[in-house]
Amino acid sequence: MEKQQFERPYIKKLQAGMPSKFGMKPKAEPITHIDDNSVADLIGEFGSPVYVISEKTIRETYKRAHHAFTTRYPKVQFAWSYKTNYLSAVCQVFHQEGSWAEVVSGFEYDKALGNGVKGSQIIFNGPDKTEKDLKKAIENDSLIHIDHFDEMYTILALSENSGKKPKVAIRINMDTGVYPIWDRFGFNYENGDAWDAVNRIMINDKMELIGLHAHIGTYMMSANSYKIAAGKMADLAHGIDKKYGISIKYIDLGGGFASKNTLKGAYYPGSDTAPSFEDYAEAISSGLLNSELDPRKLPTLILETGRALIDDAGYLLGSVIANKRLSSGHRATIVDVGINLLFTSFWYEHEVYPAAPVSDHLEETTIYGPLCMNIDVLRESIAFPLLKKGDHFVIKRIGAYNMTQWMQFITLRPNVVMIDLKGKPHIIREQEVMDNITQQEKLPEHLA
Numbered sequence: 226m227e228k229q230q231f232e233r234p235y236i237k238k239l240q241a242g243m244p245s246k247f248g249m250k251p252k253a254e255p256i257t258h259i260d261d262n263s264v265a266d267l268i269g270e271f272g273s274p275v276y277v278i279s280e281k282t283i284r285e286t287y288k289r290a291h292h293a294f295t296t297r298y299p300k301v302q303f304a305w306s307y308k309t310n311y312l313s314a315v316c317q318v319f320h321q322e323g324s325w326a327e328v329v330s331g332f333e334y335d336k337a338l339g340n341g342v343k344g345s346q347i348i349f350n351g352p353d354k355t356e357k358d359l360k361k362a363i364e365n366d367s368l369i370h371i372d373h374f375d376e377m378y379t380i381l382a383l384s385e386n387s388g389k390k391p392k393v394a395i396r397i398n399m400d401t402g403v404y405p406i407w408d409r410f411g412f413n414y415e416n417g418d419a420w421d422a423v424n425r426i427m428i429n430d431k432m433e434l435i436g437l438h439a440h441i442g443t444y445m446m447s448a449n450s451y452k453i454a455a456g457k458m459a460d461l462a463h464g465i466d467k468k469y470g471i472s473i474k475y476i477d478l479g480g481g482f483a484s485k486n487t488l489k490g491a492y493y494p495g496s497d498t499a500p501s502f503e504d505y506a507e508a509i510s511s512g513l514l515n516s517e518l519d520p521r522k523l524p525t526l527i528l529e530t531g532r533a534l535i536d537d538a539g540y541l542l543g544s545v546i547a548n549k550r551l552s553s554g555h556r557a558t559i560v561d562v563g564i565n566l567l568f569t570s571f572w573y574e575h576e577v578y579p580a581a582p583v584s585d586h587l588e589e590t591t592i593y594g595p596l597c598m599n600i601d602v603l604r605e606s607i608a609f610p611l612l613k614k615g616d617h618f619v620i621k622r623i624g625a626y627n628m629t630q631w632m633q634f635i636t637l638r639p640n641v642v643m644i645d646l647k648g649k650p651h652i653i654r655e656q657e658v659m660d661n662i663t664q665q666e667k668l669p670e671h672l673a
């Protein structure tokens with residue numbers, strides 16, 4: 226190896242918001258309207274802060290994803306991931322588009338039934354299904370995705386006392402080249418556990434193995450990892466066909482497609498780096514079609530995409546409370562949206578836009594939420610224009626997980642509004658009132 230030239234080390238100030246030598250667009254383009262409703266009107270009518278969901282964006286995004294897959298693979302079924310956003314109005318848009326439901330708890334299961342989803346179109350995932358949950362799922366012919374052997378034995382026991390033959394799939398985890406492997410869910414492919422699970426189901430006729438399931442992670446930036454996963458699932462399905470003469474009805478590749486949000490510390494914005502639906506569809510379909518699977522009886526491909534289908538449709542609108550200078554001279558803007566309403570700010574550099582045209586002068590700013598808590602920071606450092614007290618702003622791309630992981634902490638949760646295809650806003654979840662919280666409380670007599 227050639228001796229390298231010594232270069233004197235130096236310290237260089239990192240410019241946030243300057244991802245390459247070409248920089249970022251230096252202007253803060255405002256978002257003044259969402260689906261023809263002005264931000265000022267929405268806040269005027271529904272309060273600040275307020276979540277806004279665009280029905281149009283949900284449907285368009287779903288159609289794009291659906292098209293990307295159905296043009297590449299003959300049998301495709303989406304199942305809406307309830308935990309990503311289980312507001313009924315949101316679920317119903319997906320169900321109207323043709324999505325089944327994918328749930329991970331008894332609560333979510335009941336919510337799907339309440340939304341009118343047929344039992345046979347509910348996929349029941351997750352490590353914690355109670356006996357009561359499983360009984361109900363068996364009764365309703367739902368698709369039960371087994372997570373561990375203990376659950377398999379519970380289902381076996383339940384099936385003995387029921388006239389029904391449970392329809393099951395096994396969840397499989399595997400090495401797809403992305404680390405750490407999510408190996409805490411399901412049965413491992415490489416160490417033979419997956420085959421062991423298959424064999425145990427097949428040797429008795431108490432359960433019907435109809436599918437294979439994997440959910441390899443979330444915000445997966447590598448489309449190729451899905452190709453690897455699809456290939457391994459197809460190999461397993463082919464092996465089952467060879468050994469038992471049974472063709473698996475579906476291969477479910479779970480969710481995990483990245484949305485266009487930018488992860489903290491990422492060099493380039495997510496809008497430039499996240500694979501498209503076409504990229505994922507191409508990877509998955511080639512993984513399946515290039516396998517040993519018999520092309521005359523291909524399994525249905527199920528997708529449980531959550532984040533990538535709903536993130537773009539959600540906005541969080543708010544108002545500036547105050548500006549101040551920190552002791553370092555750094556500018557701080559305090560807003561009425563805290564991390565209690567924007568859980569994903571722990572992972573993402575959320576895009577924050579003014580809601581009206583502002584000056585071109587941007588200054589490095591920290592955006593703080595209103596909570597009395599030091600970690601309530603929406604953006605550590607963002608090139609941001611000076612907004613005055615009362616000015617509105619829009620946080621883009623927040624439809625995934627924030628309306629399920631939100632916290633009732635210090636304040637009450639605000640209205641959630643959906644703008645329909647005609648541009649009319651509807652409240653789909655009312656802002657909380659004191660009673661919602663206190664009605665659950667009980668005061669022991671000696672404290673009353």
Ligand SMILES: *Cc1c(COP(=O)(O)O)cnc(C)c1O
Nearest residue numbers: 306440443480481529530531532
């Ligand atoms: C959370 C979850 C999903 C949805 O994941 P996204 O990353 O939102 O696409 C799908 N399937 C299972 C089993 C999940 O746990």
